[in-house]
Amino acid sequence: MVKNTKSKRNITLIAALAAVSVLSACGNNNSGGNAAGSSTDGNAAGSAGEQVTLRLFSNLPDRKSGQGLAEQMVIDNYTKENPNVKIELETLAEEPFKNKLKAYMASNEALDITMVHGGAELNTLVQAGYVKELDPAEYEGETYNFLPGVYKSFTFNDKLYGLPRNSDYEVIYYNKKIFADNGVNVPTTYAELLDAAKQFRAKGIEPMSVNGKDLWSFAAFFQDLVIRVSGDQSLTLDAVDQKKSFTTDESFITAAKLLGEARDAKLFQESFMTADYGASQNLFTQGRAAMWYMGSWEAGMATNESLSEDFRNNVAVLKFPVVDGGKGKDTDLLAWNGGGYSLVSSSKHPEEAKKFFDYLMRADQWAKTVWDTGAAVPAQKYELTGSESGLQQQLTEVLTGATTTAGSLGLDYGTPKFKDDGQNAFGKFFAGGSTPEELLAELQKAAESQ
């Protein structure tokens, strides 16, 4: 008996090992074939002198939708026109992307082009000498058509180190039907917004969806309030730079109190602190929340076939409401340019890399593609094709109607440590119920210790 079970066990073990070794053999063959293939490629490049493989590092792993699709389309366009160029793409999602870019920077990896986040993160790359300086004069004129002021978070010591790919700005998306059905007026002032929140609450509808778990939306919301109160776009950025103080400036105190009112009026959905991006989006797109505080990159919602037609017909854009007695106008837009591309200094094919980089940034390539696919609002002027969705037209109006823009999100303006500490301060404010004064004190501490 005992012997029997033992031998059975041995047989299973052996079978498992055999199965696994067969698989491993396959794996081996695969790798062998690939390695051989790529090495012959390399040889061809060396001998013919024209076959070039460029390495592009990007934070858009999904190549079938959104910005990943747009990026892929531009790459395909380029390789079609330049058959001698092969573009080797490496993609990772946001967080692993950032980690690996640091590893690449530390080891001076020979990438050709990399996606970069403007502000503090790009600054780290610049200080390490990992990215190349660009000549802004080359990117003037019709071919590129960059909007004024978009270089702000890509410029350090008056030198340009990358080009932005999107104009990001915060708006409030709202569902026209939910407002109409419940007889709630679309708010234009902050008091009306809080009043609308109370009316929706009374009817059991979530007033505004927000991705509380990600925390950065709160910081944007607060910066929006500061702009509306003070009428000064750079106030938050100056405070991060420690030219102003979070704790003593009147505008911050007023804005923090207004933020507290939003919390007390239960403006955000039930258990908003546990909602990540997808959860907050679904709540809104399923018609269970009346508003969604989010950025311009969601222009594609109106044409997304997987969302209900009812929703697509009713989604609309609202500017952040003005504050009674505040100096800001509703055309002061919290807009910035977060993501972009840079040329890497250790590139092995600097000339070819530059050619592709310039092609990518042309107004008729990246800018046109993202706009046509509804993936984002570009940082460049684009011609309306006439086939835009109503949502895209409204977003364009918000951007072109803006009288001032911030240029950077306060959180991204400081160091990564500031971003972390600042976000946690907002987390404490909303989840832990700290007072507006405590919030400001923590922000000040974060700014000082960055």
Next chain:
Amino acid sequence: MKKSTKIILWVFFLIVALVQLFPLIWLVDFSFLSSNEFYSSSILKWPSDPQWQNYINAWVDGKFLRYFLNSAFVTTVTILLTVVLSLTLGYAFTRMQWRFRSIFFTIILLGIMIPIHATLLPNFAIFKALGLTNSYLGLILPYTAVSVPMGTFILTGFLKSIPKAMEESAVVDGAGIYRIVFQIIAPLTAPALVTVVVTTFLNCWNEFIMASTFLSKDALKTLPFSVMNFAGQYSSDYGSQFAVMVLTSIPAIIIYAIFNEQITKGVTAGAVKG
């Protein structure tokens, strides 16, 4: 009286089983939803229109097969290396008399305590210098290094419980050292070896941080990258991601189901004697 206790016990165990199985049911359930059906108020949502497309996406866009073969290869080699090294090390530490035995034993066991995140950047620099990034070896080496300390720990515990008479008789019969280790000792430690195999498997199968740092060639990527292929900058294709996770977890479940009994034996044997 006795019957009623039995029934209560049965009900209790059924509930426990259900709680244990729930995550799997949930995983399979959600893999059939379209992305905008997620986050509804109900915990389980039986799809009115099952999205088989998610599985097609997982297979094609997630490049499942290629990543699966890579994962299988890396994991297998890691397991083989781990088993051989842990067994021989364990034998050397428990049965052989040599001068720096306890010092080396301590050094090996220290490996259990080193957090892998701390080793990422230095390892990346070293591997790059040695040309090990973008190779299977670049994953197999660190995975083995991480698994061997725990494996040695389990095996030393188990080896102490085996009577020395076994080896004495083997020596009398004229067996050499390799024969003793691989033909006498290895079968006797089978439960502990299975534990080492399964824990190593689970660790390597799901590992992402090292893989994402050391690999950039698509042809070498392992399964966790498959999930990544459906992540956008802001929102993701959750349905397809769940389909990938279902496919990824199937081998793990099968292996765990087969060796379930031995694992318990191996762990307890190691724990009590260790």
